[in-house]
Amino acid sequence: MNSGFNQPGRSAQTAQAQDAQEERNDQQGQPKVPVTTVPQTLTPQPTSDTGLKIDVKDTNFYYGSKQALYEVSLPIRERQVTALIGPSGCGKSTFLRTLNRMNDLIPNTRVEGEALFDGENIYDKRTDVVLLRQRIGMVFQRPNPFPKSIFENVAYGLHVQGKKGKQVEEMVERSLRGAALWDEVKDRLKSSALGLSGGQQQRLCIARALAVQPEVLLMDEPASALDPIATLKIEELVTELVKDYTIVIVTHNMQQAARVSQFTGFFLSGKLVEYAATRDIFERPKKKETEDYISGRFG
Numbered sequence: 001m002n003s004g005f006n007q008p009g010r011s012a013q014t015a016q017a018q019d020a021q022e023e024r025n026d027q028q029g030q031p032k033v034p035v036t037t038v039p040q041t042l043t044p045q046p047t048s049d050t051g052l053k054i055d056v057k058d059t060n061f062y063y064g065s066k067q068a069l070y071e072v073s074l075p076i077r078e079r080q081v082t083a084l085i086g087p088s089g090c091g092k093s094t095f096l097r098t099l100n101r102m103n104d105l106i107p108n109t110r111v112e113g114e115a116l117f118d119g120e121n122i123y124d125k126r127t128d129v130v131l132l133r134q135r136i137g138m139v140f141q142r143p144n145p146f147p148k149s150i151f152e153n154v155a156y157g158l159h160v161q162g163k164k165g166k167q168v169e170e171m172v173e174r175s176l177r178g179a180a181l182w183d184e185v186k187d188r189l190k191s192s193a194l195g196l197s198g199g200q201q202q203r204l205c206i207a208r209a210l211a212v213q214p215e216v217l218l219m220d221e222p223a224s225a226l227d228p229i230a231t232l233k234i235e236e237l238v239t240e241l242v243k244d245y246t247i248v249i250v251t252h253n254m255q256q257a258a259r260v261s262q263f264t265g266f267f268l269s270g271k272l273v274e275y276a277a278t279r280d281i282f283e284r285p286k287k288k289e290t291e292d293y294i295s296g297r298f299g
């Protein structure tokens, strides 16, 4: 598969600097100045006809009486990266959390609709959420390692599953390799995870999620707290991981969506405005709202 990093005429450093400028404009409340109307990326293309991993249909979501998602229907394709983009507060994270029932932890919330995961409805009251969250792992915005050793962080879920000894050691190594962290930590597995850099901590959290062998990885702005180099490593990792996992990533960074994803959903005010192959979203959006957003005319 294409690495997704090849951007003719735009080095990684330039890309990151441009992203950083966009972000600064965002933070200062200035209108977004689009770096390029259409990101000059070689977005990795969808790999042939891939199956559906999760089929979300007509999802509504409520925080108390406040509705946050309206009739959202979105296919999540197997072994592809689906990016969710849209302005702050449009419901991206809420939607992501419906997929592994993390919203259940927020009192007084309600979901309607259907999200078929291998034919079973994720929202069904009978769904075993512990098992669901093993199969659909999650990585959060800020790295959140446990105050334990590097080894223990990755082994945690395996111990919960009752695994022991050599098997755990092997799976920890495999997960750390999978998260592109092994070489950096193999000589200090017993050291505290809190001594790692932010980027290493985030890759450790990815290793922790991988250890229990999920099928799907949900990533909620996984690089937003990281510096440009650490961000690049996460993006590289995503393009590697998608060979084995189905990935859904929330990002406020459109360039990042264009670099790493094959499919993109654009959300606005709790509604899915447009969903398509990433290249089509950025080069040939069908809806005016999508075009306005990706060209920086609002948001």
Ligand SMILES: Nc1ncnc2c1ncn2[C@@H]1O[C@H](COP(=O)(O)OP(=O)(O)OP(=O)(O)O)[C@@H](O)[C@H]1O
Residues within 6 Å of the ligand: 063, 066, 068, 086, 087, 088, 089, 090, 091, 092, 093, 094, 095, 106, 252
């Ligand atoms: N725990 C909560 N209780 C009540 N309302 C919430 C809660 N979390 C989110 N909301 C509201 O739901 C809407 C969608 O929020 P959400 O965090 O999903 O948006 P988002 O697109 O991920 O935003 P951002 O990019 O800023 O993270 C917003 O109006 C938000 O204020």
